[in-house]
Amino acid sequence: MSRILTVLMLAAGVAAAAQAAPSSNVAWTADTMALLDSGDPERGATLVDRCASCHGEKGVSVSAANPSLAGQLAPYTYKQLMDYKDGKRSHGVMRAMARPLSEEDMADIAAFYASQPVAKARQKDTSEIAETLVTRGDGERLIPACGACHGRSGMGNVTGGVGIAVMPVLVGQYPDYIADTLRDYRSGDRANDIYWQMRSVAGKLTDEEIEALARHYGTLGDE
Ligand code: HEC
Ligand code: HEC
Structure with a gap:
């Protein structure tokens, strides 16, 4: 293959990658930040019954198979729920869990977990x-x-x-x-x-x- 053709094909590949779907549909716009600011932890607490079997009642998970959510920053939790719902982060169970939630539900759930203390420290193990x-x-x-x-x-x-x-x-x-x-x-x-x-x-x-x-x-x- 001629060198110039290879270069053109490489350039086309780079252009295609640049136009590929974004990694997330969440953008930190003023509207999104306002939605998160109005997140209601008390309403969130009424929405997490379905989550407790895996993530614990207050977001400290009962087993290492499920991440803990307690004390997490609300914008991060909100974004992950949106990403699961949109299929941007793939996980069968979490997609099914996120699908029925509205953006307001997600903001409230995120506010609830953010209001809980992070899990207790374990025996320090650094290096x-x-x-x-x-x-x-x-x-x-x-x-x-x-x-x-x-x-x-x-x-x-x-x-x-x-x-x-x-x-x-x-x-x-x-x-x-x-x-x-x-x-x-x-x-x-x-x-x-x-x-x-x-x-x-x-x-x-x-x-x-x-x-x-x-x-x-x-x-x-x-x-
Ligand atoms: C059957 C168990 C199960 C249930 C029920 C469940 N989750 Fe999850 N959740 C998981 C697992 C496993 C993961 C990690 C998946 C992965 O690796 O992407 C996860 C990941 C998450 C994350 C991402 C955490 C992080 O640190 O990135 C959030 C947020 C979350 N779940 C919220 C919820 C909420 C809210 C509900 C209830 C509406 C719920 N989950 C119900 C098992 C569950
Ligand atoms: C340039 C900034 C940046 C640096 C440097 C960085 N991170 Fe991150 N990290 C992020 C962002 C942003 C996210 C959230 C991504 C998303 O929205 O999914 C993240 C997510 C994570 C998560 C996922 C948390 C969860 O609950 O699922 C882990 C674990 C993590 N980082 C560990 C690390 C470690 C360890 C290092 C150092 C080796 C590191 N990060 C360096 C920005 C950074």
């Missing part, structure tokens, strides 16, 4: 590998510090201004869930992060680093 990635990242591999986005203590962050970004709380989560979801970002099975913010990071992590980070964050919690 030099984890501490380095959390606080400094790795300049050579262009991995930014996890803490730069998720906050120094892992309590998440919502940046304001023009470029709103929502970085979830990682503290109080089950280590196995953290490791699984990092592997899913790495393989692209989970691809609902806006601007590849997590896929670009997780794609560079080794199995050992993922395990170390999961133990680090997964053992922090409410003291």
Whole structure:
């Protein structure tokens, strides 16, 4: 094949990728932020009966198979529910759970879980590998510090201004869930992060680093 043809085909591929479906239909517009600000935790509490068998009555899950939701930032929880409903994050059970919910329901549910304390801390289990990635990242591999986005203590962050970004709380989560979801970002099975913010990071992590980070964050919690 001629070289120029190869270049043209590559360029077409890049253009197609650029036009591919967005990773999420949620945009942090003023309307979305206003909906979240008006989220009603008391109404949310009346909507979570169906969730309790897996996520616990107050969002502290009963088993590592299901992530804990207690203390999570409301915009993040809302976005995940929207993404499941839209099929942007694929999971059969969660899609079925999210499908009947309205946007207002999701905002209220998110407000309810945000109002609950994060799960209790487990026996601390950190390591030099984890501490380095959390606080400094790795300049050579262009991995930014996890803490730069998720906050120094892992309590998440919502940046304001023009470029709103929502970085979830990682503290109080089950280590196995953290490791699984990092592997899913790495393989692209989970691809609902806006601007590849997590896929670009997780794609560079080794199995050992993922395990170390999961133990680090997964053992922090409410003291
Ligand atoms: C049968 C068990 C089950 C039920 C019932 C259930 N969930 Fe889930 N939920 C899961 C599992 C498993 C996951 C992780 C799925 C994945 O890996 O994407 C999850 C993930 C989530 C997440 C994403 C958490 C994160 O940290 O990204 C949210 C939010 C959530 N569920 C909310 C709910 C709500 C609200 C309800 C009730 C309306 C509900 N779930 C009912 C099992 C369940
Ligand atoms: C550039 C900012 C940024 C950096 C750096 C970053 N993250 Fe994230 N992370 C995000 C965003 C944004 C999300 C939410 C994506 C979405 O909406 O699905 C996220 C989601 C996650 C989740 C999923 C949480 C859940 O409940 O499912 C985990 C786990 C995670 N990050 C761990 C890490 C670790 C560990 C590092 C460091 C190696 C890291 N992140 C570095 C921005 C970042």
